[in-house]
Amino acid sequence: MAYKIVFFGTSDFSTPSLEALLKDARFEVVAVVTKPDAPIGRHQTLTPPPVKVIAQEHGVPVFQFEKIKTDETYQILRQTQDDKEVEAYVVVSYGKIIPQRILDLPKRGCINVHGSLLPLHRGASCVQAAIAEGDQKTGVTVMLMDAEMDHGDVLAQKEIEIGPAETGGELHDRLSQLGAETLPDVLAGYLDSNITPQPQDHSLATYCKLLTRDDGKINWTKSSSEIERLVRAYNPWPGTWTEWDGKRLKILKTSSSDLTSPKSPGEPHIQDDSLVVSCGDGKVLEISELQPEGKRIMTAKEFIAGHR
Protein backbone atom coordinates (compact mmCIF):
# COMPACT_ATOMS: atom_id res chain seq x y z
CA MET A 1 0.00 0.00 0.00
CA ALA A 2 1.60 3.23 -1.15
CA TYR A 3 1.86 6.22 1.12
CA LYS A 4 -0.53 8.96 0.07
CA ILE A 5 1.16 12.32 -0.44
CA VAL A 6 0.08 15.84 -1.32
CA PHE A 7 2.81 17.81 -3.06
CA PHE A 8 3.18 21.58 -2.62
CA GLY A 9 5.53 23.24 -5.08
CA THR A 10 5.76 25.85 -7.80
CA SER A 11 9.14 26.58 -9.30
CA ASP A 12 11.74 24.69 -11.33
CA PHE A 13 13.37 23.72 -8.06
CA SER A 14 10.29 21.65 -7.26
CA THR A 15 9.90 19.67 -10.45
CA PRO A 16 12.66 17.04 -10.00
CA SER A 17 11.33 16.20 -6.55
CA LEU A 18 7.78 15.89 -7.84
CA GLU A 19 8.89 13.65 -10.68
CA ALA A 20 10.88 11.49 -8.26
CA LEU A 21 7.80 10.94 -6.14
CA LEU A 22 5.54 10.31 -9.11
CA LYS A 23 7.67 7.46 -10.43
CA ASP A 24 8.29 5.89 -7.03
CA ALA A 25 5.90 3.03 -6.29
CA ARG A 26 6.15 3.61 -2.56
CA PHE A 27 4.14 6.82 -2.92
CA GLU A 28 0.90 7.94 -4.43
CA VAL A 29 0.66 11.66 -5.14
CA VAL A 30 -3.05 12.27 -4.67
CA ALA A 31 -2.95 16.03 -5.34
CA VAL A 32 -0.59 18.86 -6.21
CA VAL A 33 -0.91 22.35 -4.78
CA THR A 34 0.80 25.13 -6.71
CA LYS A 35 0.54 28.88 -7.13
CA PRO A 36 -1.98 30.31 -9.62
CA ASP A 37 -0.96 30.81 -13.24
CA ALA A 38 0.86 34.13 -13.38
CA PRO A 39 1.51 36.71 -16.08
CA ILE A 40 5.14 36.33 -17.05
CA GLY A 41 7.59 38.06 -19.35
CA ARG A 42 7.35 41.28 -21.30
CA HIS A 43 3.98 40.49 -22.77
CA GLN A 44 2.53 39.28 -19.50
CA THR A 45 1.48 35.95 -20.98
CA LEU A 46 -0.48 33.92 -18.46
CA THR A 47 1.76 30.93 -17.76
CA PRO A 48 1.19 27.88 -15.58
CA PRO A 49 3.88 26.97 -13.02
CA PRO A 50 6.11 24.10 -14.24
CA VAL A 51 4.85 21.92 -11.41
CA LYS A 52 1.30 22.24 -12.71
CA VAL A 53 2.35 21.09 -16.18
CA ILE A 54 3.98 17.95 -14.81
CA ALA A 55 1.07 17.16 -12.52
CA GLN A 56 -1.37 17.39 -15.39
CA GLU A 57 0.78 15.14 -17.56
CA HIS A 58 0.47 12.51 -14.85
CA GLY A 59 -3.22 13.08 -14.35
CA VAL A 60 -2.80 14.33 -10.78
CA PRO A 61 -5.45 16.80 -9.57
CA VAL A 62 -4.09 20.34 -9.19
CA PHE A 63 -5.15 23.00 -6.70
CA GLN A 64 -4.17 26.63 -7.29
CA PHE A 65 -5.28 28.70 -4.34
CA GLU A 66 -5.31 32.47 -4.73
CA LYS A 67 -5.01 32.78 -0.98
CA ILE A 68 -3.74 29.99 1.22
CA LYS A 69 -4.88 31.49 4.52
CA THR A 70 -8.61 31.53 3.84
CA ASP A 71 -11.18 29.25 5.42
CA GLU A 72 -12.20 28.12 1.95
CA THR A 73 -8.70 26.83 1.22
CA TYR A 74 -8.59 25.09 4.56
CA GLN A 75 -11.94 23.41 3.97
CA ILE A 76 -10.89 22.09 0.58
CA LEU A 77 -7.68 20.61 1.95
CA ARG A 78 -9.49 19.17 4.98
CA GLN A 79 -12.00 17.55 2.68
CA THR A 80 -9.14 16.00 0.72
CA GLN A 81 -7.64 14.82 3.98
CA ASP A 82 -10.92 13.22 5.05
CA ASP A 83 -11.35 11.52 1.68
CA LYS A 84 -7.81 10.30 1.12
CA GLU A 85 -6.26 10.05 4.57
CA VAL A 86 -3.08 11.66 3.34
CA GLU A 87 0.05 10.52 5.12
CA ALA A 88 2.20 13.59 4.60
CA TYR A 89 2.56 16.83 2.69
CA VAL A 90 5.80 17.34 0.79
CA VAL A 91 6.65 20.99 0.30
CA VAL A 92 9.39 22.02 -2.16
CA SER A 93 9.71 25.67 -3.11
CA TYR A 94 5.99 26.36 -2.91
CA GLY A 95 6.40 30.10 -2.63
CA LYS A 96 3.88 30.84 0.07
CA ILE A 97 3.82 30.52 3.84
CA ILE A 98 1.52 27.66 4.79
CA PRO A 99 -0.53 28.36 7.93
CA GLN A 100 -0.23 26.05 10.90
CA ARG A 101 -3.73 24.60 10.72
CA ILE A 102 -2.98 23.32 7.23
CA LEU A 103 0.40 21.94 8.29
CA ASP A 104 -1.51 20.02 10.97
CA LEU A 105 -3.80 18.26 8.49
CA PRO A 106 -1.73 15.27 7.27
CA LYS A 107 -1.34 12.33 9.63
CA ARG A 108 2.46 12.36 9.79
CA GLY A 109 3.18 16.03 9.20
CA CYS A 110 4.85 18.06 6.47
CA ILE A 111 8.24 17.40 4.93
CA ASN A 112 10.24 20.17 3.29
CA VAL A 113 13.21 20.01 0.95
CA HIS A 114 15.43 23.06 1.41
CA GLY A 115 18.42 24.05 -0.72
CA SER A 116 20.98 24.64 1.98
CA LEU A 117 22.63 22.96 4.94
CA LEU A 118 20.28 24.15 7.66
CA PRO A 119 20.49 25.96 10.00
CA LEU A 120 22.51 27.97 7.47
CA HIS A 121 20.68 30.15 4.97
CA ARG A 122 17.12 29.89 6.16
CA GLY A 123 14.81 31.69 3.77
CA ALA A 124 14.03 32.27 0.15
CA SER A 125 17.42 32.82 -1.52
CA CYS A 126 19.45 30.01 0.05
CA VAL A 127 21.26 29.04 -3.15
CA GLN A 128 22.45 32.56 -3.92
CA ALA A 129 23.40 33.08 -0.28
CA ALA A 130 25.70 30.06 -0.19
CA ILE A 131 27.75 31.36 -3.14
CA ALA A 132 27.64 35.01 -2.13
CA GLU A 133 28.85 34.17 1.37
CA GLY A 134 31.78 32.26 -0.06
CA ASP A 135 30.79 28.87 1.37
CA GLN A 136 32.96 25.97 0.21
CA LYS A 137 30.07 23.54 0.38
CA THR A 138 26.33 23.53 0.55
CA GLY A 139 23.62 20.92 0.10
CA VAL A 140 20.03 20.02 0.69
CA THR A 141 18.16 19.45 3.93
CA VAL A 142 15.05 17.31 4.25
CA MET A 143 13.18 18.39 7.35
CA LEU A 144 9.90 18.37 9.19
CA MET A 145 8.10 21.69 8.99
CA ASP A 146 7.08 23.61 12.05
CA ALA A 147 5.64 27.04 12.69
CA GLU A 148 8.87 28.90 11.95
CA MET A 149 10.51 29.17 8.55
CA ASP A 150 13.07 26.41 7.88
CA HIS A 151 13.21 25.75 11.59
CA GLY A 152 12.00 22.17 11.99
CA ASP A 153 13.78 18.94 12.90
CA VAL A 154 16.15 17.51 10.29
CA LEU A 155 15.60 14.11 8.69
CA ALA A 156 18.62 14.10 6.38
CA GLN A 157 21.24 16.29 4.77
CA LYS A 158 23.37 15.80 1.67
CA GLU A 159 26.43 17.92 0.97
CA ILE A 160 28.04 19.03 -2.27
CA GLU A 161 31.06 21.17 -3.05
CA ILE A 162 30.49 24.56 -4.64
CA GLY A 163 32.59 24.94 -7.78
CA PRO A 164 34.98 27.91 -7.91
CA ALA A 165 33.22 29.31 -10.96
CA GLU A 166 29.75 27.95 -10.31
CA THR A 167 26.78 30.24 -10.86
CA GLY A 168 23.59 30.40 -8.85
CA GLY A 169 21.70 28.85 -11.73
CA GLU A 170 24.06 25.90 -12.02
CA LEU A 171 24.05 25.27 -8.29
CA HIS A 172 20.27 25.62 -8.21
CA ASP A 173 19.94 22.86 -10.79
CA ARG A 174 22.38 20.56 -9.02
CA LEU A 175 20.65 21.08 -5.68
CA SER A 176 17.20 20.47 -7.10
CA GLN A 177 18.47 17.18 -8.53
CA LEU A 178 20.17 16.28 -5.27
CA GLY A 179 16.95 17.03 -3.42
CA ALA A 180 15.01 14.79 -5.76
CA GLU A 181 17.52 11.95 -5.30
CA THR A 182 17.45 12.30 -1.54
CA LEU A 183 13.77 12.81 -0.93
CA PRO A 184 12.15 9.43 -1.69
CA ASP A 185 14.30 7.28 0.59
CA VAL A 186 14.22 9.82 3.39
CA LEU A 187 10.48 10.23 3.12
CA ALA A 188 9.94 6.49 3.14
CA GLY A 189 12.38 6.11 6.01
CA TYR A 190 10.54 8.69 8.05
CA LEU A 191 7.11 7.20 7.32
CA ASP A 192 8.43 3.74 8.17
CA SER A 193 9.72 5.22 11.44
CA ASN A 194 13.29 4.30 10.59
CA ILE A 195 14.56 7.88 10.84
CA THR A 196 14.65 9.91 14.02
CA PRO A 197 14.26 13.66 13.46
CA GLN A 198 17.14 15.71 14.84
CA PRO A 199 16.65 19.27 16.10
CA GLN A 200 18.68 22.03 14.44
CA ASP A 201 21.24 24.04 16.39
CA HIS A 202 19.29 27.25 16.27
CA SER A 203 22.18 29.31 17.63
CA LEU A 204 23.97 28.82 14.29
CA ALA A 205 21.07 29.94 12.11
CA THR A 206 21.58 32.49 9.35
CA TYR A 207 18.88 34.04 7.20
CA CYS A 208 18.49 35.22 3.62
CA LYS A 209 15.71 37.35 2.21
CA LEU A 210 13.65 37.16 -0.94
CA LEU A 211 15.66 38.87 -3.68
CA THR A 212 14.47 41.49 -6.13
CA ARG A 213 16.23 42.97 -9.14
CA ASP A 214 17.24 45.99 -7.08
CA ASP A 215 19.31 43.71 -4.88
CA GLY A 216 21.48 43.08 -7.93
CA LYS A 217 22.80 46.63 -8.09
CA ILE A 218 26.51 46.26 -7.45
CA ASN A 219 28.10 48.17 -4.61
CA TRP A 220 31.59 48.74 -5.99
CA THR A 221 33.01 49.77 -2.63
CA LYS A 222 32.98 46.12 -1.67
CA SER A 223 36.00 43.94 -2.30
CA SER A 224 36.63 42.43 -5.72
CA SER A 225 36.19 38.90 -4.40
CA GLU A 226 32.87 39.74 -2.76
CA ILE A 227 31.61 41.31 -5.97
CA GLU A 228 32.83 38.37 -8.07
CA ARG A 229 30.90 36.00 -5.81
CA LEU A 230 27.80 38.17 -5.95
CA VAL A 231 27.87 38.24 -9.75
CA ARG A 232 28.14 34.45 -9.81
CA ALA A 233 25.51 33.94 -7.12
CA TYR A 234 22.95 36.24 -8.71
CA ASN A 235 23.32 34.76 -12.21
CA PRO A 236 20.74 34.34 -13.65
CA TRP A 237 18.42 35.61 -10.92
CA PRO A 238 18.11 38.42 -9.95
CA GLY A 239 21.13 39.39 -12.06
CA THR A 240 23.72 42.02 -11.23
CA TRP A 241 24.02 45.43 -12.87
CA THR A 242 25.53 48.86 -12.59
CA GLU A 243 24.81 52.31 -13.97
CA TRP A 244 26.98 53.35 -16.89
CA ASP A 245 26.44 56.48 -18.93
CA GLY A 246 22.97 56.83 -17.50
CA LYS A 247 22.00 53.37 -18.61
CA ARG A 248 21.78 50.00 -16.99
CA LEU A 249 24.61 47.61 -17.69
CA LYS A 250 23.98 44.02 -16.70
CA ILE A 251 27.08 42.15 -15.64
CA LEU A 252 26.93 38.43 -16.32
CA LYS A 253 30.46 37.25 -15.65
CA THR A 254 33.59 38.69 -14.10
CA SER A 255 37.08 37.47 -13.29
CA SER A 256 39.94 38.86 -11.25
CA SER A 257 42.56 40.86 -13.10
CA ASP A 258 46.19 41.77 -12.47
CA LEU A 259 45.67 45.19 -13.99
CA THR A 260 45.67 48.31 -11.88
CA SER A 261 43.26 51.06 -12.70
CA PRO A 262 43.46 54.83 -12.27
CA LYS A 263 39.68 55.10 -12.27
CA SER A 264 37.63 55.23 -9.09
CA PRO A 265 35.58 52.18 -8.03
CA GLY A 266 32.49 51.54 -10.09
CA GLU A 267 33.61 53.23 -13.31
CA PRO A 268 33.86 50.61 -16.06
CA HIS A 269 36.39 51.41 -18.79
CA ILE A 270 38.42 49.75 -21.53
CA GLN A 271 42.05 49.12 -20.71
CA ASP A 272 44.51 46.84 -22.48
CA ASP A 273 41.71 45.26 -24.56
CA SER A 274 39.81 44.42 -21.39
CA LEU A 275 36.68 45.86 -19.87
CA VAL A 276 37.57 46.52 -16.24
CA VAL A 277 36.27 48.13 -13.07
CA SER A 278 38.15 48.81 -9.89
CA CYS A 279 36.63 47.77 -6.59
CA GLY A 280 36.70 48.93 -3.01
CA ASP A 281 39.81 46.98 -2.13
CA GLY A 282 41.81 48.61 -4.93
CA LYS A 283 41.83 45.44 -7.01
CA VAL A 284 40.45 45.31 -10.51
CA LEU A 285 37.67 43.09 -11.78
CA GLU A 286 37.49 42.20 -15.47
CA ILE A 287 34.00 42.05 -16.95
CA SER A 288 33.95 39.17 -19.41
CA GLU A 289 30.25 38.91 -20.24
CA LEU A 290 27.69 41.68 -20.13
CA GLN A 291 24.41 43.03 -21.48
CA PRO A 292 23.92 46.72 -22.20
CA GLU A 293 20.39 48.04 -21.74
CA GLY A 294 18.35 47.29 -24.84
CA LYS A 295 21.00 44.96 -26.25
CA ARG A 296 21.56 41.26 -26.14
CA ILE A 297 24.03 39.42 -24.01
CA MET A 298 27.55 39.73 -25.40
CA THR A 299 31.13 38.98 -24.52
CA ALA A 300 33.45 41.78 -23.46
CA LYS A 301 35.40 41.18 -26.66
CA GLU A 302 32.32 41.89 -28.75
CA PHE A 303 31.45 44.91 -26.66
CA ILE A 304 34.93 46.38 -26.97
CA ALA A 305 34.98 45.89 -30.74
CA GLY A 306 32.23 48.47 -31.07
CA HIS A 307 33.45 50.86 -28.36
CA ARG A 308 36.99 51.87 -29.19
Place this chain on the structure above:
RNA sequence: CGCGGGGUAGAGCAGUUGGCAGCUCGCCAGGCCCAUAACCUGGAGGUCGUCGGUUCAAGUCCGACCCCCGCAA
Protein backbone atom coordinates in the same frame (compact mmCIF):
# COMPACT_ATOMS: atom_id res chain seq x y z
C1' C B 1 -2.89 49.37 -26.64
C1' G B 2 2.12 49.74 -19.50
C1' C B 3 7.27 52.75 -20.31
C1' G B 4 11.81 52.65 -23.18
C1' G B 5 16.29 51.11 -26.45
C1' G B 6 17.43 48.59 -30.92
C1' G B 7 17.61 45.73 -36.22
C1' U B 8 23.66 48.45 -41.32
C1' A B 9 29.46 42.56 -43.69
C1' G B 10 30.26 36.40 -39.53
C1' A B 11 30.28 39.60 -34.38
C1' G B 12 30.15 44.49 -32.03
C1' C B 13 29.22 49.49 -33.61
C1' A B 14 29.41 54.56 -36.58
C1' G B 15 26.86 56.73 -40.51
C1' U B 16 26.23 64.75 -40.09
C1' U B 17 21.57 69.45 -43.74
C1' G B 18 18.88 62.95 -48.04
C1' G B 19 24.26 62.82 -52.47
C1' C B 20 30.14 56.85 -53.92
C1' A B 21 28.20 52.07 -47.22
C1' G B 22 32.40 52.90 -43.08
C1' C B 23 35.23 51.51 -38.25
C1' U B 24 37.04 47.67 -34.74
C1' C B 25 37.27 42.45 -34.21
C1' G B 26 37.01 37.93 -36.80
C1' C B 27 37.84 35.28 -41.56
C1' C B 28 41.06 34.23 -46.25
C1' A B 29 45.94 34.96 -48.76
C1' G B 30 50.85 36.64 -48.43
C1' G B 31 54.95 38.79 -45.55
C1' C B 32 57.94 39.39 -41.05
C1' C B 33 59.79 36.35 -36.99
C1' C B 34 63.19 31.18 -33.20
C1' A B 35 57.97 31.83 -32.42
C1' U B 36 52.92 33.93 -31.62
C1' A B 37 46.47 35.21 -30.22
C1' A B 38 51.73 40.34 -31.67
C1' C B 39 53.20 43.33 -36.17
C1' C B 40 53.02 44.64 -41.83
C1' U B 41 50.54 44.17 -46.79
C1' G B 42 46.54 42.66 -49.64
C1' G B 43 41.57 40.36 -50.10
C1' A B 44 36.69 38.33 -49.65
C1' G B 45 32.29 39.36 -47.36
C1' G B 46 25.96 44.09 -47.73
C1' U B 47 18.50 42.92 -50.51
C1' C B 48 21.07 48.74 -44.51
C1' G B 49 14.61 43.80 -40.59
C1' U B 50 10.00 43.57 -44.28
C1' C B 51 6.41 46.04 -47.32
C1' G B 52 4.68 50.51 -49.24
C1' G B 53 5.10 56.08 -49.87
C1' U B 54 7.77 61.00 -50.86
C1' U B 55 12.13 62.36 -54.08
C1' C B 56 16.26 63.37 -59.74
C1' A B 57 18.32 60.65 -55.55
C1' A B 58 16.45 57.17 -49.19
C1' G B 59 20.56 53.45 -44.39
C1' U B 60 18.86 58.66 -43.70
C1' C B 61 12.21 61.56 -44.46
C1' C B 62 6.75 59.45 -43.92
C1' G B 63 3.30 55.11 -42.94
C1' A B 64 2.29 50.01 -41.71
C1' C B 65 4.10 45.44 -40.12
C1' C B 66 7.83 41.64 -38.17
C1' C B 67 11.72 40.51 -34.75
C1' C B 68 15.37 41.23 -30.41
C1' C B 69 16.24 43.49 -25.76
C1' G B 70 16.08 46.86 -20.90
C1' C B 71 12.35 48.47 -17.19
C1' A B 72 7.96 46.97 -15.01
C1' A B 73 5.15 42.50 -13.31
